[in-house]
Amino acid sequence: MIQLEENKSIENLTTIGVKGTTYRYCKIEKTSNLISILKSNSLPIKVLGGGSNILWTKKFNGLTIHINTKGVSVEKETNSHVIVNINAGENWHEFVIWSIRNNYGGVENLALIPGNIGAAPIQNIGAYGVELKEVFVECLAINIKTLKSKVFSVEECEFGYRDSIFKNQEKNNYIITSVKVKLSKKGHHKFATKYGDIEKIVKKNSLSPSKIAKAVIEIRTSKLPDPKQIGNCGSFFKNPIIDEVLFEVLLKKYPEIPNYPSKNKYKIPAAWLIEKLNYKGYRDGDAGVHKDQALILVNYGNSSGLEIFNLSKKIRKEVLDVFEINLTPEVNIW
Numbered sequence: 546m547i548q549l550e551e552n553k554s555i556e557n558l559t560t561i562g563v564k565g566t567t568y569r570y571c572k573i574e575k576t577s578n579l580i581s582i583l584k585s586n587s588l589p590i591k592v593l594g595g596g597s598n599i600l601w602t603k604k605f606n607g608l609t610i611h612i613n614t615k616g617v618s619v620e621k622e623t624n625s626h627v628i629v630n631i632n633a634g635e636n637w638h639e640f641v642i643w644s645i646r647n648n649y650g651g652v653e654n655l656a657l658i659p660g661n662i663g664a665a666p667i668q669n670i671g672a673y674g675v676e677l678k679e680v681f682v683e684c685l686a687i688n689i690k691t692l693k694s695k696v697f698s699v700e701e702c703e704f705g706y707r708d709s710i711f712k713n714q715e716k717n718n719y720i721i722t723s724v725k726v727k728l729s730k731k732g733h734h735k736f737a738t739k740y741g742d743i744e745k746i747v748k749k750n751s752l753s754p755s756k757i758a759k760a761v762i763e764i765r766t767s768k769l770p771d772p773k774q775i776g777n778c779g780s781f782f783k784n785p786i787i788d789e790v791l792f793e794v795l796l797k798k799y800p801e802i803p804n805y806p807s808k809n810k811y812k813i814p815a816a817w818l819i820e821k822l823n824y825k826g827y828r829d830g831d832a833g834v835h836k837d838q839a840l841i842l843v844n845y846g847n848s849s850g851l852e853i854f855n856l857s858k859k860i861r862k863e864v865l866d867v868f869e870i871n872l873t874p875e876v877n878i879w
């Protein structure tokens with residue numbers, strides 16, 4: 546039996562903790578229940594996982610489906626690898642810990658990313674030099690309209706930087722019910738240690754998935770605000786990628802501009818642009834920019850989603866006016 550709740554408060558459903566309501570809400574513990582609810586529903590749908598990448602800006606007059614299906618299983622094992630199937634409602638970080646306990650490698654750099662498995666392919670989660678696509682095999686998804694299941698291969702997902710087909714052509718069309726990843730076994734690990742301070746913390750001759758994850762956790766906890774302490778949804782904007790012409794113009798004006806060149810394009814840290822405009826630590830009512838991380842917008846307690854969204858619009862406009870760069874939100878605006 547699926548319990549449908551009416552006018553449910555969304556305050557505890559997202560990590561930024563803004564207030565509001567959803568007209569209908571249900572939590573799905575079994576994939577078969579998902580099919581029945583989809584069959585009987587005629588309202589617009591929103592799919593919710595851990596709520597760590599969503600900014601709710603208005604009352605939602607539809608049905609919010611909260612995916613909470615659990616289960617992790619090794620589907621195939623060779624001398625060098627395992628293929629693991631994980632249900633969409635599993636917590637991502639708990640899955641990373643499970644992998645490390647089994648000495649499987651591939652996801653250690655992605656430790657402590659909030660949220661659930663089902664959302665991981667949506668923006669091809671990434672951190673510390675690794676993206677989901679590097680371990681991703683396929684995902685199973687249900688089409689919201691036809692109710693047909695489809696397997697999406699890594700190619701079909703069209704993964705990019707914080708991007709996939711699920712944010713483009715197939716936006717709002719599918720609910721991901723499980724994800725398969727390929728992890729390495731002892732003796733076959735390939736570690737990514739170049740990014741951030743990992744190399745400073747872990748000795749080169751003693752690398753292991755667990756040591757890298759520990760280093761990543763140490764770095765992340767020292768740098769990123771814990772949503773349990775202060776409401777936030779991680780990086781609010783993507784780091785923009787600009788062409789050479791604009792880069793040369795900016796370099797003349799700001800010789801210190803940090804940049805990551807790739808194929809005649811330049812990735813610029815959005816945090817640097819925002820900080821340059823003195824927004825670090827900015828506060829307007831209960832909406833603000835984190836005091837140490839300019840890329841993270843925060844809710845000091847009673848901010849509405851709209852207030853945070855308006856602050857993001859103000860920042861975008863100023864960045865565009867001053868640097869001619871159009872910032873794109875990484876967060877899903879609802």
Ligand SMILES: Cc1cc2nc3c(=O)[nH]c(=O)nc-3n(C[C@H](O)[C@H](O)[C@H](O)COP(=O)(O)OP(=O)(O)OC[C@H]3O[C@@H](n4cnc5c(N)ncnc54)[C@H](O)[C@@H]3O)c2cc1C
Nearest residue numbers: 594595596597598659660661663664670671720721778779
């Ligand atoms: C402190 C903090 C740090 C973060 N650090 C990182 C980081 O380092 N790297 C990174 O990539 N991200 C990071 N994020 C963003 C976030 O953790 C990821 O985007 C995560 O994958 C979101 O998972 P979720 O379950 O919370 O998704 P939600 O916020 O619930 O949903 C996000 C989107 O996915 C859709 N969705 C969710 N589940 C499903 C499903 N089963 N099927 C179809 N669509 C679905 C939703 O409709 C929504 O559009 C961070 C966030 C926070 C708060």
